[in-house]
Amino acid sequence: MQMKKILLSLFTVILITTSVFADKIKFTVSAPNVVELGEQFRLTYSLNKKGKSIKLPALDGFRVLMGPSTSSNMSTQIINGKVTSNSSYSYTYVLLAEKEGKFNIKPAIISVGNETKTSNTLSIEVVKVNKNPHNSGSNQTNNSSSNQKITENNLFVKVKLDRKSVYMGEHIVATIKVYTRLTIAGFGDSKFPSFDGFLSQEVPTPGQITLERENINGTIYNTGIIRKLILFPQHTGEITIDPFELEVIIRQAKAKRRNGFFDDFFDNYQDIRVPRRSKPIKIRVKDFPSNKPANFDGAVGNFKLTTTIDKDSVKANDAITMRVKVAGNGNLKLIKPLEFNFPADFEVYDPKTSQNLKNSEAGMTGSTTFEYLIIPRHGGEYEIPAVDFCFFDPKARIFRTRSTKKFTIKVAKGEGDGSGTIISSFSKEKVKFLGKDIRFIKTNDFSPQLKGEVFFGTTNFYLTYTIPFFLFILAFVFNRKRIRENADxxxxxxxxxxxxxxxxxxxxxxxxxxxxxxxxxxxxxxxxxxxxxxxxxxxxxxxxxxxxxxxxxxxxxxxxxxxxxxxxxxxxxxxxxxxxxxxxxxxxxxxxxxxxxxxxxxxxx
The missing domain is CATH 1.20.120 (Four Helix Bundle (Hemerythrin (Met), subunit A))
Structure with missing residues (x-):
């Protein structure tokens, strides 16, 4: 029994050790992609295994002020008997940017056990501080202790387009961003453009907005992506994108009061709500070239066409499925089903459309598939002729044509396949029961009434006068109520x-x-x-x-x-x-x- 416990413990240790070392060794480096001349920043190397003897490459244009500062983190999880261990080790250096320009940091080297690992390369841009008055202000790291004035130059929003002149149906990538040199505490109300004249599709972005540094005309801003879309213009001419509006919450330090002994014990900051509005943008949408083919139906992009059929030999009244798949990059959501010239003895249902699409900065990629359900009603040999699919390639600025396959269908006689006339355009409505063919003479009992009977003084006589009177009273009350309700x-x-x-x-x-x-x-x-x-x-x-x-x-x-x-x-x-x-x-x-x-x-x- 004791031996079993020892073996079980040994097996658990081996399992944990195996899971720890089974992971692929990853050695990566990270740093800001843009810094100011004379700015201090951190260069961090991360490793998922314990290493030793890290060797830095030559850091031209930078001076190492401190490092490496090492730290480690390890966690182990056992879920449903599966052991998962994660470990991370980081080596941090503090650098000073001494030269202006773009610098490529070559891979660093570290030893992990008996192996030698190299990191990825990194590109860092060093820009000279813009000393223009309208761009004055320190970077984001120094804003927490300042009371910088909020202007249109240190906080603004923008709808950024990858192009402003396109053909109709050609995609445009629209990125809505916020630019700041201040400390952002959050965001308030927002109003997005309506994008009238476009078919707009969302590009997935992280749920939480993260700020990254970006060089704008020699000034470093912290930028965050609010929303990203791809737009497909639906008519030619000039289209204007409305401004984007956003309320930004800026955190600033309050002005210190004299003799404020207790000020250091409390948060001495204030949140200011600042509305910002982007500028409207005009886009020029060009029409297609004049040599547009007659069968062109508005498809724009670069596509491949695939046509398949599940069987080419069936019995009469058996179903056949034909699939036409258009795949590639372009306005796939707007592509219409192809029109085939099916044989007259084929019953064809409306095509079913299925789409597998992905939206990204490259545009809309994926496929649109049309599924045709075909039922031949007569025996014989039939042909489904090829059909041309025409689209416009905006990069080459020409029209291209892809053709479907030609299919030959052999139909054998099946059950119910007679020689009578077949109506191939039979409407699939249910037959309604309209009535019976013979209507009989009424046979119910009835009481005859003597002709010339006196009506005056009978009960029906008095009811004839009293009932209309009460109906008049009810109508009067109901009408008054209706008038009061209509007033509201x-x-x-x-x-x-x-x-x-x-x-x-x-x-x-x-x-x-x-x-x-x-x-x-x-x-x-x-x-x-x-x-x-x-x-x-x-x-x-x-x-x-x-x-x-x-x-x-x-x-x-x-x-x-x-x-x-x-x-x-x-x-x-x-x-x-x-x-x-x-x-x-x-x-x-x-x-x-x-x-x-x-x-x-x-x-x-």
Whole structure:
């Protein structure tokens, strides 16, 4: 028994040791990417294993003032029997920038056991201090003890574009940034541009804003990315991007009072809310060259086309799936399904669209796939001819064409494959029961009434006069109540909001059945925004996607329901640019809109 315990302990030690040394050795260096001439800064080497005898490269343009200062950290976790150990060792040097220019720091060398490891290289830019009055002020590290005046030159926001002249449909990267030489304590209210005239897509950025140093015309600023988007212009001409507005909370030291003995024991700082507004930006959107092909449908970028079919030999009435995949970089979200000339005996459903997209500074990359469901109704040999896909390459400034494959389908006779005429355009509506073919003579009992009976003085005679009188009184009271309610317009709109929204959804349902897709999405938007305006008693022009979330949350609407509301708006707005949606997607959107309005009716307080 004792031997088993010893073996178990030895196995645990071996397992921990193996997990510690199994990790790949990483030796990296970090420092500010830009510093001022004469500024002191830290150069830190990090290692995930214990090392010795670190050797620095030649540090041209810098003087080592102190170092290395070493520190270490180790942690071990056991989760579900899995042992994970992490360790880190750091070597920190304090350097002084002595020369102006850009310097490449070569790799350092350190020994880890019997191995020798080298770090990565690092580039540091040293700039001369800008002594212009409007740019005066110390760097971020010295702001905590100063009471520097806040100006447009040491704190501003900017919408930065990677280009200002593009073709229609060509992407633009828009980066919204804050620039500061002061100490930022946080951010307040913000108002983003509406980006009218563009299809905008978010580029993922870290949830927490981190400041990095950046050289702007010889002055070092601490910059942070607020938001990053890629924009696809939807019409030619000059488009203006509205200003971005942000409230920045600046922390500054209070002016010291005389004889303030207790001042050093308390926070002697104040937070100042400073509004900042960027400048509007104009973008020139160029039209396509004049040699535009007739089959060009607005695709812009660089794409590859792949066409596959799951089977080329089937029986009649068996389904075939054909997939057309457009992959590459460009406005993939706006590409429309290709139109094929299918044989007349093929029943073809609306293509299903699926997208796998990624947004980055390089633009929108990924793929859009169209899936066609085909059902041949007759036996025989059929051909699906090739189709050309034309797109504009903005880098080469030319139109390119990719073609699908030509497929030959062999269809054998199957069950139900007769020689009769097949209507390939059969509408898939359910057959409605209209009535019966024979209607019988009424056979129910009835009581005959004598002709010429005296009506005066009977019960029915008096009811004829009394009932209208009471109905008049009820109508008079109801009308007075209605007049009082109509006097309060806001209350009336609130009361009728759900009823009016349902009427608009009914109109959208009619557009859905008539396959009027553009009108359908417009009616859904009118129903959603109209309901919100009436229910909240707010003018429609004061509501937008930027403030509706805050308004609904203040009315007690749950976050999940709020997300459903915004999802409906995004779907409708993208519909006018995106590929044609199938009837099933429109049905889902219609039901989702009705459910969302019903839930809002119960949740809004």
């Amino acid at each position: 317009t806001a209350k009336l709109k609130n009361k009728r909001a759900n009823r009016v929204a349902m009427k608009r959804l009914k109109v959208a349902s009619g557009s859905l059945k008539a396959k009027q897709k553009e009108q359908f999405y417009n009616e859904i938007l009118k129903a959603i925004w109209g309901y919100t305006s009436d229910k909240l008693s707010l003018p429609l022009e004061n509501l937008n996607k930027e403030n509706i979330t805050e308004i609904l949350l203040s009315k007690g609407v749950e976050q999940e329901l709020n997300d459903e509301f915004l999802s409906i708006l995004d779907t409708c707005e993208f519909a006018q640019y995106s590929p044609s949606s199938g009837s099933s997607e429109m049905d889902e959107l219609y039901q989702k809109s009705m459910d969302t309005i019903t839930k809002l009716e119960k949740n809004i307080k």
